[in-house]
Amino acid sequence: MPRALTILLAAALVAAPAVAQTAPQIVEQAKAEGVVGERADGFLGVVPSQVDSDIxxxxxxxxxxxxxxxxxxxxxxxxxxxxxxxxxxxxxIAEKVDSGEYYMNASGQWVKK
Known part of the structure; x- marks a missing residue:
């Protein structure tokens, strides 16, 4: 294998994330950051209007x-x-939303627990 290609492949491997996060991991992190919350309709919601596409x-x-x-x-x-x-x-909302995380109340307002 040519040396330049070997160096390029090594650089790509180093730059790539070691392990991709799963959806639950991404959501748990986003909840802790106040970006995702539980809605009153049983589904997850995005607290701010703009979020990363991964979230x-x-x-x-x-x-x-x-x-x-x-x-x-x-x-x-x-x-x-x-x-x-x-x-x-x-x-x-009662049992799983931690203090500091957001949930949407029945009125459609995001509330920090």
């Missing part, structure tokens, strides 16, 4: 997973998806 993509990915879980549970219990999502939101 937005992670929020979307988790919300898709949540909707699928809410749908399965709603079908099993014979209730609406919205009802399952709202009850879950209440539990998440």
């Amino acid at each position: 937005k993509q992670a929020v979307d990915e988790i919300n898709i997973q949540r909707r699928a879980a809410y749908t399965r549970l709603a079908e099993k219990q014979g209730v609406s998806v919205d009802a399952v999502a709202r009850v879950t939101a209440e539990k998440l």
